[in-house]
Amino acid sequence: MPYYVITYDVSEQRVNKVRKILKKYFVWVQNSVFEGEISLGKLEKCKQELLQVIDQREDSIYIYKVHRLTDLDKQVIGVEKEFTDNFL
């Protein structure tokens, strides 16, 4: 299953809505970054939900995909953050 890193730069008024959607599909790993392994079908569903809440002229979401988690190496400098439910 493909592995995804999602990054975003979204206006303050809409960022919580975007996070709530992303939290259903991915893990929140840094202030503007989510990660996770999901099927293509679920990714499409997630994208449709995101399109309903963002302003495409202002907001920016990048979906990075690798075919397998093993294709991606991750190094951490400083704190490795992970946000739990009580942040939303």
Next chain:
Amino acid sequence: MPYYVITYDVSEQRVNKVRKILKKYFVWVQNSVFEGEISLGKLEKCKQELLQVIDQREDSIYIYKVHRLTDLDKQVIGVEKEFTDNFL
């Protein structure tokens, strides 16, 4: 050459210093994201410089690496941002 996506969550007092370092090695593609292709040697140099300016107990930098750019697929929802020099 490996391809990198760098994401960061750094305190306001230090974020400009981090961006100035990253801009020497990568392209600034989203508010908290840089991308680029560099040698292992240059990556180590970049990491050493970052370690001099961040507070490792508070700040967080993730370095995602794929072996080749072709291993990484990128989809954009909304705006594809790229920051030029006048932002620093």
